[in-house]
Amino acid sequence: MNNIQELASAMSGLCSEQDAWAHFHKGTLVHLHETAARTHSHLRSGRAAGRLLTSSLSVAEPNASLATVALQGLTPIRLRELKVGHTHHGRVLFGTLCVNPFKINGIMTVLEDDQGLAVRVGIYNSMSTPSALRAKYSKGAKVAIKEPYFKQTLDGSVAIRVENPANVVRMAEVPGENQSPSMVVEEEPRQGNGVDKGRKVRLLTVFNRAETHFQMGDFERALEVCNEGLEIDPENLKIIFLKGRALHSLKSYDQACQVLQMAVELSLGQVDIEDALRRSKAACARSQHREYDISEFLLGKQPPPEVEDFVGDVEIKKTRGRRGRGLFATKDIDVGELLLVSNAAFIVNGGVRGLEIDQSHEIKGSLQEDLVDAVSNAANKSQKLRQQLYELDDGSVHVRSSLPAMDSFHTSRRVTAEVLPQPNLQRIRDIVSRNSFGGEFQTFGEERREDEESLGFSGLWMLPSFINHSCLPNATRLNVGSAMFLHAAKPIKKREEITISYFDALLPQPQREGFCGVWGFKCNCKRCSVEKSISTALESLNAQFEALHHDALEETNAVRSAGQDFPAELPKSAEFAQVSKELEQILAKFPRMKDEEKNWVRASYVTAYWAGMQWDKLYSVDEIVKAVVSTVPGDFRALAMVAQQLEGLKHQIGSEGSAVEYCAAQARDICVRVLGTHSEHIIQALISRHAKSTIF
Known part of the structure; x- marks a missing residue:
């Protein structure tokens, strides 16, 4: 094929000469170019746009030279004279760019000659700055293309490919027939000096x-x-x-x-x-x-997603007594509402199954030392992290009494001009000891196999470090990978302090007091005060609880894991259930104690109540759940109990009836307390998933 007429006859043997000249139709080419530019800007991969304009142009041709020659002395050529597959040595094509360019592998544009014909142009290997490219190849620019290489593309159309950008020269105007090109060429920036x-x-x-x-x-x-x-x-x-x-x-x-x-x-x-x-x-x-969707993670369908920090309607204020500073609500907050999302500033993982940072001095010694090293190394690099570390409690009176600005913990804040020194190693140890969180990475709603290893973690989250502990918490923390979600587990009033439980709060007061010692404080919440007031009466009961707790739960969980019905006799569970019976007798001796306070105490021994229900139906699920929700409203075990009860009711009496409706409403309410707000179908799926959980 030596010219455009030959190309016309070769295109499927059906194209007329008039069809072939449509390749040079300005309106058509401008429309294709602008459509491709829009498509390219919206497609994630850009491949569709690439097929339209660049896949064929981006194939290097063996006869496409990178050499350039002087503009002077070149003979003008028009589009009608171009031959397909030829580099037109000694010739120059003048024209006007009739579109704004865009870039994929090269600069894509459309050129119109003085006869109103147009052609696609691809310019490659440009090293100019983007602003210079826009200025040089903008719509309306007059240009000369030296020794144009005219090719047929893979899609059957035609285009000019320019390998050397120096072969495209900006002109003040397109020269007339009697003008020399050198008379109207614009001076371009000199390169290479x-x-x-x-x-x-x-x-x-x-x-x-x-x-x-x-x-x-x-x-x-x-x-x-x-x-x-x-x-x-x-x-x-x-x-x-x-x-x-x-x-x-x-x-x-x-x-x-x-x-x-x-x-x-x-x-x-x-x-x-x-x-x-x-x-x-x-x-x-x-x-x-607050546009977060973690439902696929909660349902066990996807790994934890990457999420962004979020600071809701909260502020740091001084607390009453010796608690120093805390996090407070700045407005009334509904159940399930998201309070904050915070990615760990530092986190280290371990591989010890069943040990939690807040329950074991051994794991505290190993994981926290790793965390101290991580904090020290990172703080050495980051001024922003040093600023935040200096705001955290290290045990000194000055720090505990100071109130940092909330914007210190907003991701968009600027780093202060003040250069802070690297905290010494002992101060970092004190900060980590008083502010780190830890535990096991959770997979929601699945039974844990006995041979399954769970990775422990220890981490430092900046803003959550200001949240104080309570054995009657009003918020729930949820770890989604290395991000911590905090949402309201019960209605929270404006100016009310937001609290969480640092450890498993469904345990007797002496055990909880021991865990508080890991952080170096004593809990004086209302629940602890109530249990301390009757500590003498509970002393022998606490000893029984501690002696029987582990063996009884192993016994009941073994039956559940095997998928068997509970046998007539479970000796350890039966003995453990006696703890709950004795507790009821003790509580009966304190008639002035409020029902709510009695439920707080019952929640401390809830595993014994659960064993009693499993063994001989001493208690109803409703009674046990009421004790848990009134004490630790965001505890997932309450959700698991109700979810299992709901599944049992549906199996026995079907999906309709007042009992099923009541249980379903109760499960939905607890699900929001435990996992926050979600769409209705996600809540139902989460309830079903938790029906398969091992509760204790």
Whole structure:
């Protein structure tokens, strides 16, 4: 094929010469270009747009030369004269760009000649800045293409491919027939001089430094170095993009969106930059509007998702007594409402099954030392983290009495200009000891096999460190991977302190008091005060509870794991159930004790009540659940009890009836207390999943 007429006859043997000239129809090409540009900007992969405009243009041709020649002396050529598959040596094509460009592998545009015909143009290997590209190839620009290479693309159309951007020269105007091209050529920036080379070397050095810090996780230093580079070249795309990624990693989503938007505008539609902007916008929306969906994780269908920090209607204030500071509600809060989401500033994982940081001095010694090392190393790099660490309780009176600003814990806050020293190792140990949380990573609603190993963890969450403990908590913490979700387990009034339980609160007061010692405090909540007031009467009962607790639960769980009906005799469970009977006799001796206070005490021995119900139906599920919900409303075991009861009722009497409706409503209420608010079908799925749980 030597010219466009030959191409016309070769296209399926059916195309007329008029059809072939449609390849040069300006309106058609402009429409295709603009459609591709829009599609490219919205598609995540960009591949569809690539097929439309660039897949065929991006294939290098063996006769496409990178050499360039002087414009002077070249003979003009028009589109009608171009031959497919030829590089037109000694010729120059003049025209006007009739679209704004966008970039995939190269710069994509459309050129119109002086006869009103148009052609697609792909310009590759450009090293210019994005702003320079936009200026040079903007709509309406007059250009000359030296020695144009005209090709047939894989989709059967035709286009000009330019391997060397220097072969596209900006013109003041398209020269007339009697004008020399040299008379109207615009002067372009000179490339390759010593000043330009030195600037490029400096920018490359800065970028490499920033990228190294970024890859090492030192995002603050990467941000600082990016700012150094932008002082040299404010429109350097690579550095702007890296700055946006660093801001996103620092959870400064608002600022990340602003910087990445600038990168998108400079990049002419680069897909990875557009994807980064979308992620930052989504993160910003979630952190501002509580748009979190963790249902797939709670249902065991997906691993924990990455989530963004969120600070709800809470503030740090001084507490009464010697509790120092705490977290308080700034408005009335409903059950299930999200209070905050906080990603761990530091977290370390262990592999010891069944040991929890808040229950074992042994695991405290191992995991917390690892955590101390992690905090020390990270604080050495990050000024922002040092600022937050200095706000946390380390046991000193000054720190416990100070009230840090809430914006210290907002992700978008700026780092103070004050340079804080690295805390010494002992101070870090004190901070970790008083503020870390730990336990086991949970898989909700599944039975745990005896041979299954559960990874323990110890971590430091900044804002949650201000939440005080209570054995009558009003909030529930939920670990979603390394993120901590906190939501209201009961209605919370404005200015009421938000509290959680640092450990399993469904245990007798002496055991709870021992766990409080791990953090170095004593709990004086109303529940503890009630149990202390009758401690003499409970003394022998506590000894029985501690002696029988483990063996009785192992006995009942073994029967449940085997899927068997409970036998007539379970000796350990029967003996353990006597603890609940004796407790009822003790409570009967205190007629002035309120029903609510009695339920608090019952909750301390709830496992004995559960054993009694399993063994000979001494108690109803409703009685046990009422004691738990009135004491620790966000405890998942109450949900598991009601979920199992609901499944049993449906199996016995079907899905209708007042008993089933009551139990279903109770299960729904407890589910919201335990796992927060979700759509109705998710709540029902969570209830069904918890029916399979091992409760104690």
